[in-house]
Amino acid sequence: MSDVRQHADDIHDQFSDHLDVSVEDVEERLATLVDEYKVPMDEARRSVTNHYLEEAGLERDDLSSGSSEAVNVEDVDEPEEWVDLTAKVIELWDPRSDSVAQVGLLGDPTGTIKFTKWAKSDLPALEEGGVYSLQNVVTDEYQGRYSVKLNSTTIIEERDEDIEVGDDTSVIEGALIDMQSGSGLIKRCPEDDCTRVLQNGRCNEHGEVEGEFDLRIKAVVDDGLDAHEVIFDKDATENLTGLSLEEAKDMAMDALDTTVVADEIAADIVGTYYRIEGPTFGRYVLADDVTELDGPADAEELLIKARSM
Ligand SMILES: [Zn+2]
Numbered sequence: 001m002s003d004v005r006q007h008a009d010d011i012h013d014q015f016s017d018h019l020d021v022s023v024e025d026v027e028e029r030l031a032t033l034v035d036e037y038k039v040p041m042d043e044a045r046r047s048v049t050n051h052y053l054e055e056a057g058l059e060r061d062d063l064s065s066g067s068s069e070a071v072n073v074e075d076v077d078e079p080e081e082w083v084d085l086t087a088k089v090i091e092l093w094d095p096r097s098d099s100v101a102q103v104g105l106l107g108d109p110t111g112t113i114k115f116t117k118w119a120k121s122d123l124p125a126l127e128e129g130g131v132y133s134l135q136n137v138v139t140d141e142y143q144g145r146y147s148v149k150l151n152s153t154t155i156i157e158e159r160d161e162d163i164e165v166g167d168d169t170s171v172i173e174g175a176l177i178d179m180q181s182g183s184g185l186i187k188r189c190p191e192d193d194c195t196r197v198l199q200n201g202r203c204n205e206h207g208e209v210e211g212e213f214d215l216r217i218k219a220v221v222d223d224g225l226d227a228h229e230v231i232f233d234k235d236a237t238e239n240l241t242g243l244s245l246e247e248a249k250d251m252a253m254d255a256l257d258t259t260v261v262a263d264e265i266a267a268d269i270v271g272t273y274y275r276i277e278g279p280t281f282g283r284y285v286l287a288d289d290v291t292e293l294d295g296p297a298d299a300e301e302l303l304i305k306a307r308s309m
Helices: 003-015 023-036 041-056 234-241 245-255 259-269 299-307
Strands: 082-093 100-108 111-118 131-142 145-159 169-179 184-188 212-222 227-232 273-281 284-286 289-293
Touching: 003 023, 003 041, 023 041, 041 145, 082 111, 082 145, 169 227, 169 259, 184 245, 184 259, 212 234, 212 245, 212 259, 227 234, 234 259, 234 289, 245 259
Parallel strands: 111 145, 227 284
Antiparallel strands: 082 100, 082 131, 100 111, 131 145, 169 212, 169 273, 184 212, 212 227, 273 284, 273 289
């Protein structure tokens, strides 16, 4: 079943007692918003739901929350799902955009996850250290890193209990055996809270946009047992390579080609041993703390390994 069809089914279920409407009609409305107008799915869903609420003369509270399911943080591994979480607010960060009321990190015994609360959702403020049950939040994914979005259908209840937050930090010691595509000098979508990496000047969500340059490395680090995917953000990349974003831009401009940056970085780091520490998000480890090691520099063995991947 397609994504749109699944969401259409959910919405249809909510209204089946109230309106004579077909799943196909719901699906068509959703598809128009998502495919033609490039509206993000959670907004499209809200908009279509509002349309039917109006048609049925109902308030949102009259509907059952329907499809959302109680999960733990570690269970969040699909985007666009409606879930219920009970979690503690570990940190609040400064929103980078007026459309976001609050952004920060939630945690439960199984791990941590970023949350975003939209300004227009008009929800009560979450406090740092507070424990809340959050019903009807939507999952999202960016580079294997999951987050949840609190929206106007979300129900927030403060809980009078403390919960322990699981530690999901990883430490990897091993050889950096490969650098994946999408590394080096990249362009990101400049839209509020999007930052998706552009493919040929296009954002998956916002279409053609004027991208903003960024540096990042997606690497494979082999600890002798497993291969781990590690992401270095701009700061981690600058620290690792000694190459600044400005220098990388100059280098690409001189060559009239951005791939020279990735080539230069790969030549510098592939085959080197590192100790990498950082949080785990989905299948990725984010490199927070990196130390170069004097590893067994058997370059030939490493190359054989890299080629076989
Ligand atoms: Zn975008």
